[in-house]
Amino acid sequence: DIxxxxxxxxxxxxxxxxxxxxxxASHIIxxxxxxxxxxxxxxxxxxxxxxxxxxxxxxxxxxGSGSGTDFTLTISGLQPEDxxxxxxxxxxxxxxxxxxxxxxxxx
Amino acid sequence: xxxxxxxxPGLVKPSQTxxxxxxxxxxxxxxxxxxxNWIRQPAGKAPEWIGRIYTSGSTDYxxxxxxxxxxxxxxxxxxxxxxxxxxxxxxxxxxxxxxxxSDLRHLCYYMDVWGKGTTVTVSS
Numbered sequence: 001d002i003x004x005x006x007x008x009x010x011x012x013x014x015x016x017x018x019x020x021x022x023x024x025a026s027h028i029i030x031x032x033x034x035x036x037x038x039x040x041x042x043x044x045x046x047x048x049x050x051x052x053x054x055x056x057x058x059x060x061x062x063x064g065s066g067s068g069t070d071f072t073l074t075i076s077g078l079q080p081e082d083x084x085x086x087x088x089x090x091x092x093x094x095x096x097x098x099x100x101x102x103x104x105x106x107x
Numbered sequence: 108x109x110x111x112x113x114x115x116p117g118l119v120k121p122s123q124t125x126x127x128x129x130x131x132x133x134x135x136x137x138x139x140x141x142x143x144n145w146i147r148q149p150a151g152k153a154p155e156w157i158g159r160i161y162t163s164g165s166t167d168y169x170x171x172x173x174x175x176x177x178x179x180x181x182x183x184x185x186x187x188x189x190x191x192x193x194x195x196x197x198x199x200x201x202x203x204x205x206x207x208x209s210d211l212r213h214l215c216y217y218m219d220v221w222g223k224g225t226t227v228t229v230s231s
Binding site: 001031032034036042043044045046049050051053055087089091094095096097098099100101 | 144153156171203210213218224
């Protein structure tokens with residue numbers, strides 16, 4: 001299985017801050033990397049697919065980059081509705097695997 | 108737009124079989140090049156991929172669950188189902204169904220539509 005490791009596990013930030021979350025894969029996965037957001041009591045929602053493609057309807061303050069084994073999710077100008085847990089997920093091979101999550105909290 | 112809805116018992120006894128159904132509305136389960144997935148999430152933990160079924164009926168299962176798992180498709184009802192046998196407390200989780208779509212430009216699959224999830228507790 002491909003292991004996905006996110007950092008940090010949690011972070012505190014203020015509205016308007018720029019936030020960066022990283023994800024590292026245990027094997028090369030090309031650009032087969034997706035990012036999703038999950039709020040308490042809700043299902044995950046995809047934000048970024050193929051490492052850097054913005055899902056329809058997702059605000060442009062979210063962006064993704066990287067390829068191979070190292071990836072980044074950036075939120076440029078954190079908004080109150082962005083406080084949530086973020087997961088990376090690889091779709092390079094089965095079984096699909098998720099990172100352990102990064103919880104973004106209000107400072 | 109396409110919506111997914113999970114249904115099934117919220118409580119299952121240890122050693123019994125967990126059976127869930129996902130009903131697809133707003134589109135046909137046979138259309139497009141989609142995979143239909145099951146994912147579960149224990150409280151406070153990351154999601155875990157269980158497996159998926161294609162419109163042809165072919166399946167991919169997580170090796171960690173494969174010996175206890177089966178999935179099926181009912182195109183007449185626009186549903187797909189999950190059966191997990193010999194359950195233990197470790198199978199307690201929120202279970203989600205999700206559609207996996209493909210980005211034709213990058214050939215990358217991603218789960219673009221999710222159900223709201225259903226909580227399953229394994230307890231006597």
